[in-house]
Amino acid sequence: MYGVNVRKVFHVIIYKIIDKGGKVMTQVSQKNVKEEQKHGGQAIVDVLKKEGVTKVFGVPGESYLNVLDALYEENEIDFISARQEGGASFMAEGYAKSAGEVGVCTATRGPGATNLSIGLHTAQQDSTPLVALIGQVERPYRDREAFQEVDFVSFFRDLCKWTVEIDDADRIPEILHRAFHVARSGRPGPVLVSLPEDMQDDIVTRDTHGPIKLTTVCPDKNAVQEVAKELKNAKKPVIIAGGGVILSQATQELVSLAEAMQIPVATAFRRFHAFPNSHPNYIGALGLGARKALSEYIQDSDLVLALGTKFSQMTTNDYSIINEQNSRLIHVDISSDVLGRVYTPSSPIVSDVKEFLIELLHVIEPEDNSDRQKNVAEANEKYTRFSTPELTDNTEYANMKSVIHYIQNELPKNTVITSDAGNFFSWISRYFRYDEGGTYVGPTSGAMGYGMPSAIGAKVAHPDKTVISISGDGGFMMTPQEFETAVRYDIPIISIVVNNNMYGTIHTHQEAKFPGRVVGTKLTNPNFAEYANNFGGHGERVEKNEDIASAFERAIASEVPALIEVMTDPTILSANQES
Structure with a gap:
């Protein structure tokens, strides 16, 4: 009885047996119910389909099971299950930037939604069109501090372009199409839609809405x-x-x-x-x-x-x-x-x-x-x-100038680079030149942990392009589990981890403002190359410049998600420091 409110089907079947009698009529009546009625979860997926959504990134949760069940039956929409909601929202944001479409992410109520919030803040500051679908506690239980209850409309108001909760299943088409319109129109941004769990069970009796067409804003x-x-x-x-x-x-x-x-x-x-x-x-x-x-x-x-x-x-x-x-x-x-x-x-x-x-x-x-x-x-x-690097040899450490020089000169011109925040970014901003279709995907919000998950989203949008994420060891370790997502879905990104065993940016700020009084910035890390191998990907560790080219060549040839750990000099924390 997929897609049908079982209680209502039961009533219709009993009615038909009493009225007509006979097994055949009962079966026909049940078929009619299936054809004519759909629950809230199905209506939500119907809107996604009408809006042209083909990818949804999320972590499954019990508060939106109806949506997940409807996605199970929908062959035109792929659900990409992440390992943490923050990673899912970064994937959706990176996908939206790269595909030029509205990104969609999902999460369960409470902890799931708050984990998701980092990607919504990023989308807000980057003007990225995004729709987040969040499961919510049942309507009768609201305002009682129910299990995992958060007032999403107020919580996300300052992080999103619009926040709304759908209390009536009949309004799903209207409100959700409007959510997509708000996300992509004017200055684009994120929209959060809260979906009470019991509302998703309700039968939708009215669907008169569709995608809202944008008109071009022309100058005077x-x-x-x-x-x-x-x-x-x-x-x-x-x-x-x-x-x-x-x-x-x-x-x-x-x-x-x-x-x-x-x-x-x-x-x-x-x-x-x-x-x-x-x-x-x-x-x-x-x-x-x-x-x-x-x-x-x-x-x-x-x-x-x-x-x-x-x-x-x-x-x-x-x-x-x-x-x-x-x-x-x-x-x-x-x-x-x-x-x-x-x-x-x-x-x-x-x-x-x-x-x-x-x-x-x-x-x-x-x-x-x-x-x-x-x-x-x-x-x-x-x-x-x-912006032209002077390449130097270094037998003790690898040099980021040489890494950027290799990417610039040896990889396809339409390579996509993603990154998160950190001092390593100074080498990207100074030395890499974007031409011939090459693009950069990064957070103006300075969100750490963004680089690798967003690369997954970018690669999903452009499976034919080389996609490279660049992260520091501090940022990478905020969302490292999403490397497994790349392996599980066979998304062959190349993730560069610049390892100097510290929160380099904060270390620099502390030394500048409070010399000799550094607190909390020293880190220890695993062998990142082995980490990638353990998940079924390809791992490399580069300790000197002469190994950079061969490491990239093996990573590309592996045709699986790859990670290249670059061991850098911890005393050189920015590109300008080398000059």
Whole structure:
């Protein structure tokens, strides 16, 4: 009797026997019930299917068994079972970034949901469309501190774009389709939907809703004309490209604008691939480890065109990147809430970034300005010099410059790199150049433990691409169990663990603020290569530069999830420290 409320079927069968008599009519009546009625769990999965969902990441739990049972019957949706809810939410977030779709994750009530929260916070700060389906205690038991009870609507309100609980099964199609719409529209973000366990048993009698189609947010044409004039008249303009460029797939239009107007382009924190890094107009990435000269260049500009960026604390170097006394700011974003929150723009424009650039390209006149050419060339030359590693031999430790150099030069150009937080990130941000389809997936929230689970999500989205996660030993050990998930589902990622046996970032901060008074940052670790082998993956340990290439070659040839442990010098904690 899959998919049918057994009690209601029983009533219908008895009724038919009394009314008609006869076994055949009873069977037909039961068949009709199955065809016409579905419980809440089925209705939820029906919405997922209509929304085009093909992957769901989660940890199974008793509070949403009806949803899991409906997924069992649905061949078009794969349920990927993680080992911890935080890992599942990172997988869904990494999948959403990579696939350009709404990610979906699930968890049970209470502890499961709170574990999941780290990925929702990441999605909120990264503007990633995500829908989280959370089992909840039965409706009659609410507000009694029932087993694992948490008021999810209030708990997750500050972590999500929208939080909602569905109390009536008939409203599942309406509310859940709306959840997907909210997640993907405007400035995207996470939506949490709470699902009381008993509500999932109820029969859905009404389904009149479907996916909500988005319309494009276009700019005001008069405002675009004014922008064209300002760009033409500016002496030293600069463009800051944020996540909105990536989300709207506007990189090519941005390249055309930069070339036509001879304007240099910097990318916002962890938005590296918004602009091709080898392009002569590229001048570097903002955020942690950014060149001081890059910040100074922007502060000295008389006009800043900011595209799809929220001006985060990291991007702006503690909100100091723009000189409001001397610079005019044109800020373009799909969300009006972002405009004016950090800096007051002289020209605030609410628009999809791609639509804005298309309109702007129609009205600009290409520049032939020797001063602009000189500015662009000088800024690009400084970036190129800064981002080109000088390789050195090291017989005692492996060198991260050599690891990045190998990935850059020997692996496919469309390789996807994921990472979490840590000082190792400075080598990625400084030396890796994103071109020809290469992408970066990382948390602007600085979440540790994100790298490897998000790589699983990215690889699920792009099974044909090489996907590499890079984590420190501290971050990797926050979600190491998800390596087993990769093995179990045959998802062949390559996970690099940069091992210096410490929380390197915090160690650095402590030494800077309280010299000689380091507390709690020393770590001990397992042999990570053996750890990978024990799960059925492929493990390598690299202790010197000359072993890097062969370790990668064996990892790739294994065709299974692989882990490369890189033993680094614990006295060198950042790329800038080597310079």
